[in-house]
Amino acid sequence: MNIICLVKFVPDITGFGYDYEASSMVRNHTRMVLNPDDVCALSFAFKVKERHPDSQIQVVSMGPTTVVPHMHDLLRIPVDKGTLISDPLFAGSDTYATSEVLGSYLKTQSFDCILSGSRSLDGATSQVPPQIAEILSLDHMLDISEIDVEKISPTEAVFSVEGERETTTWSMQLPGVLSLGRSSTCKLPYPSYADLQRDVSDKLTILTNKELGLDPSHVGLEGSLTKVVNTYDANSRRRAKTVVETNEEGIEFVFSYLKDRGFV
């Protein structure tokens, strides 16, 4: 199998807190991490490679060059090739422009399957994968909970989606785009000690618009069809609270409070 994984590095916001009393965000540290859904996509690619060792895995990411070390980390676990699309021209791209850029590169590649995450953590909302599928005229599925590693072949994939009321199993012809998500249990392997030291820079290609040759008015801020014009505080929900304890008095208070409002 010839697999391309779309990966994005996002600020690790799990350490962020919110102080509602002060209405401000508490940012402890901003580390970049591989988007959790993309971890699932990549770990599935590894499963395929384990079964079919002749499989090729390429990771493709669009982002600033500051993610180069992170791309190197991926190339130390069994990823064969890395492509980072990075150009100041592309900065500020919305999803429309992002998928144009990624799509224009993917058009030049041959692959059986594109794997991606379903959602990126930093506020985007699953628009990039379906838009890439549209650009490449391919089928796509979102929120896949599991792909059947035994059934995947260069022409077909079988996978399931856990929906609200039913779990559905699907088949789709490949090439196609499969987006994984909704599972936080995926893990990537650690590189071996020897690999930690290895120079992998020859496996990473950095592409700019010189190579891609896109019309500058179609990318970056200029090529974006949406524009953020305002930001608002997500929190103005403070309430006048009554504080009690779990002693007799507190329970009594809660009970009457609920009773007065007809809940008991």
Added chain:
Amino acid sequence: MKRILILQDTELPKRSNDLLEVCNRIYGSEDHEAWLLAFSSDRENLPEGFERIILVQDEGILTEDARYICAIIMDLYSHHAFDTILIPGTWLGRMVAPRLAKQLHVGLVAEINDVQRNKDTLEFVRTAYSGNVLAGITMTSNPPIILSIKPGIFSWEPESLPKTIIQHYDKKITSPSSLTCLERKQRPVSYDIRDSEVLVSGGGGAKRAYPLLETLAEALSGDVSASRKLVDQGIAKRTIQVGQSGKIVSPRLYVAIGIDGAIQHVEGLHNVETILSVNTRPDAPICSISDVVVVGDAKIFIEKLLQKIALENEHTTPDQYTSDRGERE
């Protein structure tokens, strides 16, 4: 006259008309009418409030096939040139809207939870940076406006109901997609937390007390929901997760037990009348947004409150409860 096309919410077909509120927010008093694209499988669930319902009849269709649905919408658009197309932000909608935006070469603001009208600009508001900030976004592309709408935020109150014309869509459209459904396994869901009036919700601090949440929910005639922490740990089902990556809920009473109140959780609370939280830490963020805070252990709280309720139920008239405590403490 502005014309809006709304794609049916195939998960909650009857609530498709909540998106009419988005039309009102966008167009205000300007003359507008809304059409619904619906599938005949949900015939009995057709919502009110639409001028026209376009009912797709094709028996063999897969209503989960985003490319097929896009093809129908594009066909309708070529005849009716809608000013706005609204797509529910469901699993299916999240696959349809981005494709549609690409086909029409327009921007897409996804999963909006508010619309702001300032003079002659429209700002669509959605969460950004994992829910820590709200971003106001404008479209720089020409019409149509395409939006996907976060489920559970908007609700529509009918003022007057238009007479609905039902139009059958009989055109045979072949889907370019190869998608085939091999199996459907129904999952038993007894309730939908989006419909619950009372939710007893458990978080990381309610792990030990989790089985008791059900009992408390019963006593309060409500249902159990959970934070992502319990869902990720496999204790609660994903269908009952409240929050940004779960569901938006609007109960009258929300009892948050052992929930810290991370912004991605709190984002799931919309128009909640009363919030009661139980937490060992009085400075947990959830406490600031609660009407009543009980500082203490989840399990002890639930047990004591259940005792209290049982005791009161045993005893006679409702007004006597204050004088009637017994030795149970």
